[in-house]
Amino acid sequence: MSVRPVRGTVDLFPEEFRRHSRVIDAARGLANVYGYGEIQTPIFEFTEVFARTLGDVSDVVTKEMYTFEDRGGERITLRPENTAGVARAFISAKLQNDLPLKYFYAGPMFRYERPQKGRQRQFHQIGVELFGVPGPSGDVEVIALAAQILDQLEMLQHCVLNLNTLGDTESRQAYRTALVEYFSDYKARLSDDSVARLEKNPLRILDSKDQSDKEIVNRAPSFDGYLTASASEFFSAVREGLDDLGIAYELNPRLVRGLDYYCHTAFEFVTDALGAQGTVIGGGRYDGLIGMMGGPETPGVGWAGGIERLAMLAEQTLPKLELPSPIALIPIGGVAERALKKYAFSLRAKGIPTDIAFSGNLKRRMQRAGRMGAKVAVIVGDDELQAKKATLRDMDTGAQEEVMLDNLVERLVEL
């Protein structure tokens, strides 16, 4: 039997999981403040849910999905992202009369990718979806929520908000045609990757990091000239909204999305503190998605954030995580142990972190108390039991005092 975890997966032991938790807790807390209730959709869906919506040219669908046939012969896929799942849930429950709707989620996602720092095959995302708000205030709200979460994690100042518009369908169609026309002239000088993108997703060429591609890209037609008046107006309103809130951003015309259902606003919070995988939160508007899935035409806007990446950044920005130091109960002998278990029970009922070791002599239990960072140890042996007292030891100073057992819980609550 192989005892190692599957490539690209990790075990999150408590210390590491706490780093995740504080990211999730901050996000969930603020999402609730904004009125985004938490939703949990299944981690697997019928394959079409993703295949249909993510586009059949996206890398996620063509080479990164965990797809299998279950015992009933259904084509199943482990979710590579959660927007499609939440949209499907919205359609399944026929919630179109309850708009607008706001959802927050946190959970595992699965993509068959080559693992590296900030990229695993099972990874975790937080995210929000806002359904039924067609105007730019929806975009502004979800971006504001993201910014405030980052701010609460004290990493907003280490991130740059990149902002772009993908326009409406009409704009994108026109621009796409113009790009294909332009790049086709340079086909011989483009990188192989970009030549392939010319057919599949010419917008992506704009994002190429290839040196000679970049030169060609620099002289490529810009989107501005192809934006319809209404798309342009929409984008201005988003920028105005962000300005009003004092949320800084940088316009990045090269910011495009790999997933086909995006339109209008695209944004990413990016940091340079994590190496190559610097996008910490990314999202945008996806007005066509729900209709494309067979639901009633419903606008949507949202984002997802990588918990592992956020947790890594938080390591740099937040103070070290400290565990509450427990009270260590240290019995000597079976009679004392029975007595102290009852005290542990009532201390814990009051929410006071309490440790009582299951075995070991006094020395070993003291060691354990020290290792756990206990601030006080309660020692009870035959001597103390007879006198109905306990010995309290201050683990920092070594000072000891005696307390009547009757007052023990009361005294410990004070500390």
Added chain:
RNA sequence: GUGCCCAUAGCUCAGUUGGUUAGAGCGCCUGGUUGUGGUCCAGGAGGUCGCCGGUUCAAAUCCGGUUGGGCACCCCA
């Protein structure tokens, strides 16, 4: 999927042009203290050198493959 780099004790690492029983620090265990941790002192356990094969009288060291990891590309969160 592509390129480059890496793999020695639980952890972080050293190991000379290939040469006898592979080392250090931290951690762990025992004792000094049969009712006192964290400090100190003394001692101890722990490694088929990732795995498979090859070269050689001899391989942790050289070569090939493989698995895992890191970085970049790709892609994205």
